[in-house]
Structure formats: C-alpha cells, structure tokens
Amino acid sequence: MNISKEVKVGILGIIGLVLLYYGFNFLKGTDIFSSTREYKLTFKDVMGLEVSNTVSYNGVQVGRVASVTPNYEKDEVDVVVALKKEVTVTDQSEMILADDGLVGGKILVLKINPGQPLAANSLIKSKVQPSLLGSVTEALDPTMQKVDSLMSNLISLVVEFKHSGDALKVLLASATQTTTGLNGIVASNSKNLNTITGNAAQLTADLNRVVKDLDTQLKPILANANKFTDSLSTIQLASTMNKLDATIGEFQGIVAEINNGKGTIGKLTSNDSLYTNLNNTAESLNKLMVDLKENPKRYVHFSLFGRK
Template sequence: MTISKETKVGILALSTFVILYLGFNFLKGKDFFSPENKYIVVYDNVEGLTAANQVSLSGMKVGQVKTVELIEGNKVKVTLSIRKDLPLPEGTQAILASDGLLGGKLVRLQMGKSSKLVENGGQLLPKSETGITDLLKEQALPLIHNLDSLTLSLRVVSKSFEATGTSVNSLVKNSDKTVTTLGASLNSTIAENKNNLAGITANMKSLSGSLIETEKSLKPLIGKFSSIADSLNALKVSKALATTQQSLEGLQRIMAGIEAGQGSAGKLLKDDSLYSNINRSLADLDKLLIDFRLAPKRYVNVSIFGKKTTPPPAVK
C-alpha cells in the first residue's frame, strides 16, 4: 500500500500540532500522565495570581493553579489541581503568598488536623499572607509621599535662595559703588587738607622739641625737691624720736618715785600705816551710819512741846 505525499504531509502536520500542544501545556505545568484532584478556593482578592502558578507544600510543588475566575459578589474562584496521592484533611488552608522578591504569587497549603479528608472537587479554606513585597510597598508609600513633600520644600527653598542671591548681588554692587564714592571723597579731602596736615605735623615736631627741653630743665629741679623732702622727713622723724625718748624718761622717773615710796601713790603702795588708817576710818564711818540709823534723834532732835526723850545707848 502506497501512501501519498499529501497524506504524509497531513500526518506530519497533525503530529507536529499534537506535540506542540502537549509541549505548551507541559510548559504551563499540565501533566497528562499523573492523576490529579481538583479543589476549589474562593478569595476576595488574588493579588496577581494566574493560572499555572504553583501549589506548594513544605516548599515542594504538589500541584498548580488550574483556573482563576471572577464570580458573583466580585469574588475570585480559584481551581487548584493537586496530586491525587496527596490526601487533604478537612480544615486545610490554601494560603495566597508571595513567590520571591519579584512579586509572583503561589498557593501554599497548610494541612488541617481533622481525620476526615476533603473529597475531589471540595473546597479549601482561603487565607492571604502579606509578603515581603507587600511590606516593602506599605513602607515605601509613606516614604514616597515624604520624598514628594521634601522635594516641594527644596524647590521652595531653592527659589528663596535665588531671591536671596539676587538681593546679595545687588547689595554687593551697591557696596562697590559706595566704596568707590568714599574713596574718591577721602582722596579729595586729603588733597584739600594736605597743607594743613603738613603745618600740623611741623607744629607737633616743634612742640615735641619744646617738651624735651622742658624735661631737661625740670630734672634738676625735681632732684632738689626730692632732697628737700628727704630732709623734712628726716627732721620729723628725729623730732618724734626725741619726744618719745623724753616721755619714756619721765615715765621711768615716776615709776622710780613710786617704787621708792614717794608721793601719795608711793605711800599707798609702800606704807602700811596709811592703809591701816584708811581701814580704821572706814570702820568708824560704818559704826556712825549704824548708830544714825538706830537713833536718829540723837543727831536730829526736834520737839514741838519741848519734851526731851532719852536716846538709846551709842553703838561701840
């Protein structure tokens, strides 16, 4: 039996199409030779999950995302294709997580603890996990807003500096003009008063010469005054020493007289009889005062009717 060339070309084309279809689906993760179970998960937001994303358990691929559909209530129905030899207990969670730093998504299984198994076509519990990329986005958004406000502030500051630079430039120009004007005025003033300055300088020279001559004539006079002052000081000191010497000699003579028993003070210190007489006088005066207190009528006798009273005996 002879096969025509057209039949051969058709068989080759069909075989190529089948191989391409199987290869394409194999690259998408479909496996036509291993049996799989299908499970349903309903998410509020899949955040970029697409068909053919992997399903993993403990870091190993155990299946893939079959379909992703939008259903009633704006929810997303995801069909998972998982190996048939992997039983899933009830309560198993299908966690939507990030697949690396590039922002891809995968479904990570977390096994339940029930003894009952989820049947083929059953529903798993949905759960979403915040990945590193999401955390970076959350942290980066406020930073971007702050950078925007900082950029605006820098623009305002730069504009203020531009205005300040213009003011400084005008101020420098005005200062240059002012310095030039002052220099010209100063030069003209110096030129006008040049003769006067020369006369003042000459007068200062003559005055300094006169002061030098006066200093020379005053030096001898100052020396004479110094010698006179020294003489006066020496005279005053000698007079004070002489007077002090005389006073000391008089004091010594008085002390010698007192020591020798001369005068009232010397007799009081050296003569015991004066001391004894003074003691006797004081004792008599004491008796007299006692007697006067006991019998005052003896000394003062006043009688209206002329009657005489006998005084008490005198104190001995």
C-alpha cells in the same frame, strides 16, 4: 498491504488531536502522566496569578493552577487547582497566595491543618500573604514621608539661599559703587584734606602754646588768691561785728529823728502843711503844662521873617 491516503490522513489527524489535547492540558498545568484531584479557590484579587503557576507544600511542588476565571457577578476571581492524589486536603486547610521570590510571579502555598478530609472539587479556604515588596514599601512609607518633607525643606532652603544670594550680590554691588564714590571724593578733595589736616596740626600747636602761657600766668594769680584767702581768714570777726552794730545803732537814731519830725525828711513826714504846699505846687505845674500844650502861642513866638 496498501493503505490509502485517506486512512493515512485520518490517522495523522487523530494523532494530532491527541497531541493537541495532552499538550493543552500540559500547558494548563495538568500532569498527563499522573492522576490529580481538582479543588476550587476564590480571591478578590489574584495579583497576576496565571494558569500553570506552581502549588507548593513546604517548598515541594504538589500541583499546578488549572484555571483562573473572573466572576463578574460576585466581583471576585475563581481559581481551580489540580493537586496530586496523594495529597490529603482537609476542611481546615488553607491555600495562600504568595510571591514566588522577590521579582518572580505568584504561587499558591498549601497549608494542611488537622481536620476532616475534603472531597475533590470542594472549596478550599484562601487568603493573600502580603507581598515582600508591599511589606518593604509599607515599612519604608514613614521614612519616605520624612525624606519627602526633608526634600521640601531643602528645596525651600535652596530657594531662600538663592534669594539671599541675589540680595547679597546687590548689596556687594552697592558697596562697591559706594567705595568707588568715596575713593573719588577722597581723591578730589585730597588737597583740601591735607590743608585741613595741616590747619588742625597748627591749631593743636597753638592751643598747646596758649595752655602753657595760661599756666604761666595762672600760677601767680592762684598764689595771690591763696594769699587773699589766708588774709581773709586772719581778719578779726569780732571787731567787724562791733562796727556793724555801731552802724545799725546810728541808723536807728536817724529813723527816730525822722519819726520825731526833726530835719527836712521828718518835717515832710510829720507836717501836713509842707505836704499840702508841695501838692498844690505840683498841681499848678500840671495845669501850666496842660495850658502850654493847648496854647503854645501864648508862651512862644517864632517867625522866619522876624517879629512885626
């Protein structure tokens, strides 16, 4: 039986279409050798969930992700999963979006809770499990803030230390320059310093000799002072007071004679005529002095060529 080329091409085309269909479904995660039921899910963010990702139940794969479609009107993502028919989903079941390992992709974890059986193409409750990396990051966030603050303080400390180091360098340079200048001054004035030191030593020696001489001279003086003090202590105070009383009595007698008009001083104090005469004499003398100043020619004649 001869088969024309056209028939052969048609058969190959049909086989290719069948393989393409089943291959596409396989890539979508649909098990082509077992029957499945599809269910719907919605997420605000699928965080990288892709078609054919695994749907697991207690660590066992029970299905795959059939489609992931953005819903722009509701600002969410619609997901369809294909589950094996033997999996009984209830209306209280949940589908959890979780991490597939630490560095893996995303998987859906089915959690079946007691409830009424859920028909195919129904909406399963969904929620997102915090990623392990996100949990670690959240736990480390306070620590990272402290580390950042510590680094900022460390940087500030390093900057301040750098500024302090610069200031210290300037200070050391100034100290070195000052030391050099002092060394130069000392070197240039070493002779003067030696002379001053020698003079100071000589002055000290002279002072020591003077002190010794003064000590030798002061000892007799101090001894005489002690003797004088002892002599003063032996004076009879009673006889001295008697002599003083006698002197005071004589002075009182003189004052009494003056008051009685005796003697020159007494007459001067008690006789008005003597006072009047003295006063007149003083007044005449004043007039004479005034006239002498006003008319000196009356009393003194002087000429370079002699009197004519």
